[in-house]
Amino acid sequence: MLEFAGVTMRYGDKGERDAALCEVSFAIDEGAFALLTGPSGAGKSTLLKLLLASERPECGTIRVAGRDIHRLRRSSIPYLRRNVGAVFQDFKLLQDASPRENVALALQVLGLGPTEVDARARKSLCDVELDPDTRRPARCLSGGEQQRVAIARALAGDPAILLADEPTGNLDPRLSREILELLQAVRARGTTVLIATHDPLVIDHVDASHRLELARGRLVADSAAVTMTGAEVEGSCGALPSLELGALA
Numbered sequence: 001m002l003e004f005a006g007v008t009m010r011y012g013d014k015g016e017r018d019a020a021l022c023e024v025s026f027a028i029d030e031g032a033f034a035l036l037t038g039p040s041g042a043g044k045s046t047l048l049k050l051l052l053a054s055e056r057p058e059c060g061t062i063r064v065a066g067r068d069i070h071r072l073r074r075s076s077i078p079y080l081r082r083n084v085g086a087v088f089q090d091f092k093l094l095q096d097a098s099p100r101e102n103v104a105l106a107l108q109v110l111g112l113g114p115t116e117v118d119a120r121a122r123k124s125l126c127d128v129e130l131d132p133d134t135r136r137p138a139r140c141l142s143g144g145e146q147q148r149v150a151i152a153r154a155l156a157g158d159p160a161i162l163l164a165d166e167p168t169g170n171l172d173p174r175l176s177r178e179i180l181e182l183l184q185a186v187r188a189r190g191t192t193v194l195i196a197t198h199d200p201l202v203i204d205h206v207d208a209s210h211r212l213e214l215a216r217g218r219l220v221a222d223s224a225a226v227t228m229t230g231a232e233v234e235g236s237c238g239a240l241p242s243l244e245l246g247a248l249a
Contacts (some may be wrong), residue, residue, distance in 0.1 A: 007060030
């Protein structure tokens with residue numbers, strides 16, 4: 001379902017380019033509940049950006065459902081993103097819009113009619129245990145409620161894959177557990193879930209079917225592979241500095 005093969009991504013000017021990802025290879029099966037771990041700057045957000053085709057790798061192949069997404073024509077990228085929902089650490093909600101308006105906007109972009117947009121928005125909010133008729137704007141919701149709206153928005157188009165970038169990063173432990181339970185329920189519906197996190201609560205308590213770990217842009221652990229040594233992490237990309245990469249754009 002999700003595959004990286006020898007993917008390298010560098011940032012910076014020519015001659016002074018830092019490797020955010022270096023020769024990363026892995027495969028995540030359809031229906032998996034996967035964790036992507038590593039400290040801030042390890043390359044987690046860059047990896048998710050590449051899966052969303054927001055950026056292109058310097059080299060390597062990225063496949064989603066068997067298709068090389070960076071060989072797609074630009075006009076085909078919106079169709080790819082219909083099958084890949086994304087949840088962000090900072091929610092990225094319209095702060096003056098209601099939960100239903102936030103979810104509806106994402107559906108309108110897909111070209112759906114008003115009746116279907118309303119029905120899907122209501123169902124998606126009910127699925128995350130939020131009242132679809134509340135008129136409170138997003139800025140008046142708690143952090144946990146805003147994250148639920150963000151998840152509802154990501155799932156409203158019924159994607160096959162859900163990517164979550166630090167979904168518990170702004171939440172207290174109780175709300176974090178609620179969001180994790182919700183994401184596990186999403187997986188139970190057959191959706192492939194990939195969570196990028198450095199939250200110990202997630203890493204230590206989630207029963208993931210697949211675990212990946214990044215360090216300095218390299219994959220240093222895979223639940224289906226042997227952990228690399230420190231020398232192997234250096235690899236052909238050299239000693240990689242810690243990069244403070246922002247959230248998904």
